[in-house]
Amino acid sequence: MAGETRGGQTKAAILRAARERFAAQGYERTTIRGVAADAGIDPSMVMRYFGSKERLFDAALAVDLRLPDLAGVPVGELAQVLVRHFVERWEGDPADDALLVLLRSAVTNEAAAARMREVFATQVAPALAAVLGPERAARAGGLVATQLLGLALTRYLLRLPPVAELSAEAVVAALTPSLEATLLST
């Protein structure tokens, strides 16, 4: 009982450390030893709880975009709502957002890339379908991904100065017109 409780805490600590490491370094450069050190436990505990590095990665990547219901949103406001939603989620601690964790690894890891495709197919496209209808939703989802993941890439991962230095509000203002153009021309 005391053991099980501590076990749960240990497991949570491992997951938290794993997300940070995967977010900061991607899959390949993240080591079980490093995760264990951050969590303050022995590396073998990671194996005990998760079996392998790959299953730990899998467990660290439960991505829920928590997209709001877009059904009532006018098409004209859709772009701003979407940009604001993602920027606000990312501004706190980027290393804490599962989508950014996933992005960092998805570029060189096929399992992570597959998960990314799944996230957009099962969360973004359906949410857009409520406004645009099912036919346009898939294509629009792809173009939304291009712009929002492009933003995540340049601002949080590559940190291109002109993009990284903008305030959160300025980012929303800068991205909204282009995403609007995309959604209206789709």
Next chain:
Amino acid sequence: MAGETRGGQTKAAILRAARERFAAQGYERTTIRGVAADAGIDPSMVMRYFGSKERLFDAALAVDLRLPDLAGVPVGELAQVLVRHFVERWEGDPADDALLVLLRSAVTNEAAAARMREVFATQVAPALAAVLGPERAARAGGLVATQLLGLALTRYLLRLPPVAELSAEAVVAALTPSLEATLLST
């Protein structure tokens, strides 16, 4: 002399193999052994010619975007010219384009990320300055990077189906309106 000639060919073969590996797997997963195998030579030759994995990486990353002179281009056509330029370069063999090689590694490797920042600061921003003026160029360059790297990311690296399945012409048509909105609102 015969030796030097062969040496030059070997060096070129190593560079070609290195670019392919770095493009396909990123920095961390690319091994000197793998590069040497592709080039048909011994791993130690790679060390002899380039000294270390990091310097080989550096040598493989000479990026020249070959941007055309934009001075005569009307602002209204700028977006289409830019999108078409990059898409045409990428469509042949994505693994052959230095910018995509760089992108794959820049997400987890700080040296590559720095190189990416340098490429946009020294090539994209100056080219845009010819049309938009120097004040708007830096910011515009960042937003152009967001969209074009976003495209490279979703189409060639993540291969999100809705984006990956478009024809090259459809990509140009889909991206132009949003990039146009960005450039006009900047």
Next chain:
DNA sequence: GTCTATAATTCGATAGAC
């Protein structure tokens, strides 16, 4: 200029004591 052999690390994973 090219290759063999190997040093020195580092990592994921396993076995087993407590």
Next chain:
DNA sequence: GTCTATCGAATTATAGAC
């Protein structure tokens, strides 16, 4: 449930023969 000890594999890098 937690840790010690270690295996086996893979990697970068070096030394030196030819």
